[in-house]
Amino acid sequence: MVKKSWTIAWVFMLFNGTIMAQSRPDYNPKYIETYPNSLYIAPYLETKGNVLRLDYQTLQGSRSLNYLSNFIVTSGFRFRYKWANLQVGAHLPSKRFNETLGTSKNFGIGLNIVQRWFNFYTKYETYEGFYLQNTDDWLGDYRNQNNQYYLRPDLTTKSLVTGVNFLLNSRRFSAPAAIFQFERQKKTALGFVVGVNHTFNRISADSSLVPTSNIDTLTRLSRTFLESHTLGLQCGLMLTVPLFQKKMWYITSSIIPGYSVQKVKTQINYANLLDGNIYNGFTNEFRFGAGYNARRWFASAGLLSTGNTISLKDGQRFIVQNAYLRFSAGFRFGK
Numbered sequence: 001m002v003k004k005s006w007t008i009a010w011v012f013m014l015f016n017g018t019i020m021a022q023s024r025p026d027y028n029p030k031y032i033e034t035y036p037n038s039l040y041i042a043p044y045l046e047t048k049g050n051v052l053r054l055d056y057q058t059l060q061g062s063r064s065l066n067y068l069s070n071f072i073v074t075s076g077f078r079f080r081y082k083w084a085n086l087q088v089g090a091h092l093p094s095k096r097f098n099e100t101l102g103t104s105k106n107f108g109i110g111l112n113i114v115q116r117w118f119n120f121y122t123k124y125e126t127y128e129g130f131y132l133q134n135t136d137d138w139l140g141d142y143r144n145q146n147n148q149y150y151l152r153p154d155l156t157t158k159s160l161v162t163g164v165n166f167l168l169n170s171r172r173f174s175a176p177a178a179i180f181q182f183e184r185q186k187k188t189a190l191g192f193v194v195g196v197n198h199t200f201n202r203i204s205a206d207s208s209l210v211p212t213s214n215i216d217t218l219t220r221l222s223r224t225f226l227e228s229h230t231l232g233l234q235c236g237l238m239l240t241v242p243l244f245q246k247k248m249w250y251i252t253s254s255i256i257p258g259y260s261v262q263k264v265k266t267q268i269n270y271a272n273l274l275d276g277n278i279y280n281g282f283t284n285e286f287r288f289g290a291g292y293n294a295r296r297w298f299a300s301a302g303l304l305s306t307g308n309t310i311s312l313k314d315g316q317r318f319i320v321q322n323a324y325l326r327f328s329a330g331f332r333f334g335k
Contacts, residue, residue, distance in 0.1 A: 027116060031172040033184040035295060038334025042078045042298070046089070046326040047071055048106070050127040050157055054209060056316040065138075065209055067130040067155060069104040078328070085112075085180075100143075102151040104129040114180065117170040122162040125322070130155045138211050154206040155224075157320060161306070163197025165234070165256070178240050178252040181291065181298045186247055191238035193256055199230040199283065199308050201320055226318060227265045228310045232283045234258030251290045258283035262310060279311040299329035 027034075052067040076089025091106070110123035131149040135142055139150055167175055173191035176182035205224040236256030243249040260281040289302030307321040 026171060027174070028171045031185065031187045031189055032174045032177065033186055035183055035332060036334045037082045038332060039079070039081045040330050040332040042080075042328050042330025044076060044078060044087075044089075044326055044328035046074045046324060048074070048322070048324040049104075050106075050125075050130075051319070051321040051323070052130065052155070052157055052203065053319040053321075054316070055319070056312075062315075064134065066133040067152065067209070068101075068133045069106070069127045069130055070098065070101040072104060072106045072127075078330070080182075100148040101131045102129055102149070102153060114176050114182075116167070116175070118164060118166045119175055119179075120164045122160070124158075124160045126156065126158045128156045129153045132211060135211075150211050152205060152209075155209070156202075156204050158200075158202040159308075159320065159322075160200040161197060163195055163232075163234075165193050165195035167238070168192040168194065173238060173240065175238065177293065178238060178254070178289075179287075181293050181300060184248075184293050184295075185240040185242055185250060185252075188241045189239075191254075193234070193236050193238055193254070195234045195256070195258075197232050197234065197258070197283065199228075199232065199260075201228045201230070201308060201310060201318075202226070203318065203320070225266060226310070228318075229263045230260045230281055230283065230308055230310070231262075232258040232260035232281075234283060234285070236285070238287075248294050249290075249292050252287070253289070254285070254287040256285040258285075260308075264310060264312065266312070277313075281311050282309040283307065296332050297330075298332070301325075301327050 049072060050069040054065040056063060073092040074089040075092065076087065078085065078087045080086075105128040106126065108123065108125040110121070113120040130152045132138065132152070133149070135150045142150060167173065169189065169191045172187075173189040174183045174185050175191065177185045178191075203224065203226040207224070209224050234256050235258070236254060238252070238254040238256075240250055240252040243251065260283055262279045262281045264277055264279055284305075284307045286305045287302065289300055291300030291302075292298060293300075302325075304324045304326075305321065307319065310318040310320065312318070
């Protein structure tokens, strides 16, 4: 049961260092305008969430469990000076938005190194506290009786993603402009991306993820634990389209799918069921945004979705998806 009271806001410091090479590679000035590496300040508001889906087969057919975190809303500031970029934010209470979804906790820390022709990134993130989005499918009128979804405050996900992407059209397409607004894309350009990444996922809970004993499966047993290491190859496209006469407004998007091999370990009741098995899987990244990017003032709104599909035996699979929606505006100092 969720207490009808406000939760204490989770306050954290999120360091997301972004480094630009001080000696810029060659670029086509007809397509890209560079901005000075001077101080800029940008307040932001971000909402994000984590989706955990389990698909598996039973004698009665295929079933799915869709666990979602409650809304995580963060506000703060991004500061950049020369090669360093620091982001500081604080969580707002999740119960403020919908008490029936329970309380979720989140922590994240990341690092990006962006040059014109490649992007190195690493990010660690945890979520604790989920609700079963398809509660009605499993528990009938549970929501009407309890005035809330089926809650799992013990369910925790942890992920560590590290990778590098290489941009094959860096003379005309600016990744710093598309992702961080460090530059301006003056003409429409398409970027081709290839990369490699490693993803670590851990999913744990004190009891079974299945909320009813009507169906007898391995996931009915008392303890849930899954750990996977994913090595993926990805290939995709990035596109930025400047708008209107002065080309200060823009829309940008990217689609970067990937194929992966995975080493998976699961434990049920502290007994290893799959220890070191190799499976095929998939990764995905989708980004869409729009904004205004002048030499002094800039603003943007963007959606980022990343996911990892973890395959198991007998058609079972875990899908771990992260989504971020961000609004930001800022001012650039200097000449």
